[in-house]
Amino acid sequence: MMYDLQYDETALEDIRKIKKSGNKPLFKKLTKILHELEDHPRTGTGQVEHLKHFLFEETWSRRLNKEYRIIYEIHDDVVVVKILSVLGHYGDK
Numbered sequence: 001m002m003y004d005l006q007y008d009e010t011a012l013e014d015i016r017k018i019k020k021s022g023n024k025p026l027f028k029k030l031t032k033i034l035h036e037l038e039d040h041p042r043t044g045t046g047q048v049e050h051l052k053h054f055l056f057e058e059t060w061s062r063r064l065n066k067e068y069r070i071i072y073e074i075h076d077d078v079v080v081v082k083i084l085s086v087l088g089h090y091g092d093k
Contacts, residue, residue, distance in 0.1 A: 001079060002038050002039060002079070003038050003039075003041060003074075003079050003081045004079060004080050004081070005034060005037060005081050005082075005083060006080055006081070006082045006083070007083045008082065008084045010084065010085050011083040011084055011085055011086050014086035014087040015086055017087065026064060026065060026068075029045070029064055029065070030070070030086065032045060033046050033062055033064070034070075034083070037072065037081045037083075038081070041060065041072070041074050041081045042074070044062070045062065046063045046064060046069070047062065047063040048060060048061075048062050049062070051071070057073040057074075058073060058074045059071065059072070059073050059074075059084075060072055060074060061088065068088065070088070071086075071088045072084055
């Protein structure tokens, strides 16, 4: 089963910032993780973590680098992964 990816406007802006920054290794890792999310959103690259403090949706994160992580929701009922943020910080908690 392949998941469709949907992007929050914040996530799209974050992706644009990464692409514009010229940080090719970071953009390459982001692309790899986004492809993984289509196949297996609960396992894979980037220290996968289920975020328990979100009450309404199954929300997860994956580390992009020491500073940034991808935040996303998994909706199994409609086979969708919604990308909420790409430049999320661990210090935001």
